[in-house]
Amino acid sequence: MGSTLYRKKGPLIAFLLPAFLFLLLFLYYPFVQNILNSFSDITGLGAPAQGLNDPWYVNYATLLTDPKLRTALGNTVLLTVCTVAFQVGIALVLALLVDSIRVGAQLFRTLYFFPIVISATALGLMFNLIFLYNGGMLNQLLVNLGIAAENIDWKDADHFLLTMFSPVMWQYVGFYFVILVTGLNNISQDLYEAAALDGCTGLKRVRFVTLPLLRNVLCTCLVLAITGALKVFDLPWVMLGAGMPQDQGWLTGTYMYDQTFNRGNVDYGSAIAVLIVVLGVLFSNVANRVFKPRSDL
Amino acid sequence: MKKITPAKAGTYVVLTFWALTTLYPFVWVVLNSFRERGLIRKDSFSIPLPGGGLTMENYAKAMDRFDFGNAYMNSLLISIVVTVAVVLIAGFAAYGMVRFRFRLRGLCRSLIMAGMMFPVFSTIIPVFRMEAAWGIASSGNRWLSLLAVILPQIAGNLCFAIIVLMGFIESVPIELEESAYMDGCHVFQVYFHIIMPAAKSSFATVAIFAFLWSYNDLFTQNFFLRVPREKTITLLLNEISSQAGVDYGLMAASVVLIVAPVLAVYVLLQKHIIKGLTAGAVKG
Numbered sequence: 001m002g003s004t005l006y007r008k009k010g011p012l013i014a015f016l017l018p019a020f021l022f023l024l025l026f027l028y029y030p031f032v033q034n035i036l037n038s039f040s041d042i043t044g045l046g047a048p049a050q051g052l053n054d055p056w057y058v059n060y061a062t063l064l065t066d067p068k069l070r071t072a073l074g075n076t077v078l079l080t081v082c083t084v085a086f087q088v089g090i091a092l093v094l095a096l097l098v099d100s101i102r103v104g105a106q107l108f109r110t111l112y113f114f115p116i117v118i119s120a121t122a123l124g125l126m127f128n129l130i131f132l133y134n135g136g137m138l139n140q141l142l143v144n145l146g147i148a149a150e151n152i153d154w155k156d157a158d159h160f161l162l163t164m165f166s167p168v169m170w171q172y173v174g175f176y177f178v179i180l181v182t183g184l185n186n187i188s189q190d191l192y193e194a195a196a197l198d199g200c201t202g203l204k205r206v207r208f209v210t211l212p213l214l215r216n217v218l219c220t221c222l223v224l225a226i227t228g229a230l231k232v233f234d235l236p237w238v239m240l241g242a243g244m245p246q247d248q249g250w251l252t253g254t255y256m257y258d259q260t261f262n263r264g265n266v267d268y269g270s271a272i273a274v275l276i277v278v279l280g281v282l283f284s285n286v287a288n289r290v291f292k293p294r295s296d297l
Numbered sequence: 298m299k300k301i302t303p304a305k306a307g308t309y310v311v312l313t314f315w316a317l318t319t320l321y322p323f324v325w326v327v328l329n330s331f332r333e334r335g336l337i338r339k340d341s342f343s344i345p346l347p348g349g350g351l352t353m354e355n356y357a358k359a360m361d362r363f364d365f366g367n368a369y370m371n372s373l374l375i376s377i378v379v380t381v382a383v384v385l386i387a388g389f390a391a392y393g394m395v396r397f398r399f400r401l402r403g404l405c406r407s408l409i410m411a412g413m414m415f416p417v418f419s420t421i422i423p424v425f426r427m428e429a430a431w432g433i434a435s436s437g438n439r440w441l442s443l444l445a446v447i448l449p450q451i452a453g454n455l456c457f458a459i460i461v462l463m464g465f466i467e468s469v470p471i472e473l474e475e476s477a478y479m480d481g482c483h484v485f486q487v488y489f490h491i492i493m494p495a496a497k498s499s500f501a502t503v504a505i506f507a508f509l510w511s512y513n514d515l516f517t518q519n520f521f522l523r524v525p526r527e528k529t530i531t532l533l534l535n536e537i538s539s540q541a542g543v544d545y546g547l548m549a550a551s552v553v554l555i556v557a558p559v560l561a562v563y564v565l566l567q568k569h570i571i572k573g574l575t576a577g578a579v580k581g
Contacts, residue, residue: 005478006396011485015393016405018386019455026452027412030423037422094315097308104309110567111316114323117563119513121534122552126326129545137325170318175506179461182498186468220464223413224457231416234515238538257418266422273419280414 038270059271072250080229087169088221091176099184112174124238127167160249164236176221183217219291223284230280252276330355330549355550372529375446376511382451383507387458392488395466412456417516424449445521450511458503465499
């Protein structure tokens with residue numbers, strides 16, 4: 001990288017300043033403020049802090065013993081694993097398949113991307129209608145086809161994980177699909193032709209040409225999927241509400257929201273937010289280690 | 298002569314199956330938005346026919362009770378400003394980060410990556426207090442309230458946009474930029490004439506996501522927009538869902554009313570989206 005063009009550093013300020021100004025003012029400053037809040041005693045949204053907590057780390061001590069938080073963490077880790085495996089997995093399979101066809105490729109892209117256009121509020125309402133106990137789409141379908149003898153309560157203790165996870169994963173498959181398809185399009189046709197000359201086609205080509213070249217894009221997808229899973233909020237919130245059923249359905253996002261906005265535990269909510277960020281950094285570092293992006297590709 | 302191999306057929310079966318999972322739920326909702334009250338629970342799969350359960354009543358009720366036009370205006374205004382700002386600011390930052398070598402580069406990179414992790418709930422309260430102190434949040438002025446939503450939404454979209462754009466700008470061959478420089482272009486001309494056209498596809502991707510996330514965001518809007526005339530489309534839907542109760546027909550009709558214009562725009566833009574996505578491949 002010895003380009004003379006980029007030796008003068010003057011313009012750099014102009015390039016970076018607007019972005020970092022926004023990040024510092026609207027992300028980092030509030031977040032630092034949030035960390036301070038997690039050590040302070042705050043009882044209401046509008047209320048100023050009433051000094052430090054006693055002892056100051058009490059919220060973090062509570063984090064360790066709170067059974068609901070443990071549930072939330074368990075569910076969230078499970079969701080993260082499912083997200084990486086199914087969301088990115090399905091997206092990769094679909095992207096490779098669409099890349100291999102000509103007729104209809106555009107139609108499939110249009111259809112796959114389509115759930116992302118819809119707001120989570122609308123989707124939550126839609127899935128509530130689908131998973132409805134009495135006369136929802138799924139129950140009517142299963143009963144009519146004779147798969148289930150009677151209506152299934154999709155929000156009970158046996159089914160809520162499926163009910164909560166599947167819409168979240170379903171919605172964002174198209175998102176990773178688009179990123180991966182764009183990545184596939186950026187792979188030069190010459191490489192494929194060269195590979196074909198060497199007798200490398202079909203699955204072999206996927207394994208030895210496509211996937212290695214897609215590595216950086218895949219890595220981006222993984223980091224996005226992991227951090228996205230930790231923040232999931234609106235769909236589960238619209239569908240299941242506060243920790244349904246019987247405090248088993250918490251996610252870190254919904255639990256934090258509930259503590260902060262419904263219970264007025266603003267300082268404890270702030271501590272949970274800190275935990276979410278720490279986990280996000282940790283998880284995505286692991287992902288980066290395992291699927292290290294390579295600069296030579 | 299084209300032959301249909303089993304592999305090809307399998308490919309289409311898999312692709313079609315997934316397409317059905319994304320399409321059918323919406324078809325189902327549309328069908329039921331035209332169904333007479335009470336019939337949804339018994340028989341939701343048939344196509345409602347005139348005289349056989351078809352009704353426009355759900356739509357009449359929704360249009361009558363809620364102000365959709367104003368909500369669309371507010372939503373579009375917010376999302377368009379956010380999109381333009383994100384594309385400009387993130388493009389600049391990504392370019393600077395990829396091409397320049399400087400001392401704090403590692404730190405800046407980490408700041409951007411870590412910025413992705415912040416759940417919006419963790420920053421919203423301090424942001425609200427800060428904006429209230431500036432006089433733009435809860436000022437009672439409609440435009441200032443919209444601005445109060447726009448600013449944190451720009452910040453919230455930036456990290457993702459920068460990361461995606463960095464990935465693509467990295468793959469633009471640097472030789473092009475150098476030869477442009479030799480021809481007397483300065484850095485900004487290189488950015489606008491070489492980088493932006495070459496990474497057009499990823500700029501399109503980033504713009505689309507910024508728009509959608511801003512448009513669909515419930516949380517930030519809910520926090521800053523309290524007065525009825527400031528209401529956006531997601532807020533309106535939220536309000537409907539809490540008022541509709543067990544009136545499933547009204548819910549279905551509202552979902553359709555809110556989704557339909559987005560879909561229309563999406564289908565229209567689709568050509569450009571695909572063109573944008575594939576343009577990168579041609580330039581390779």
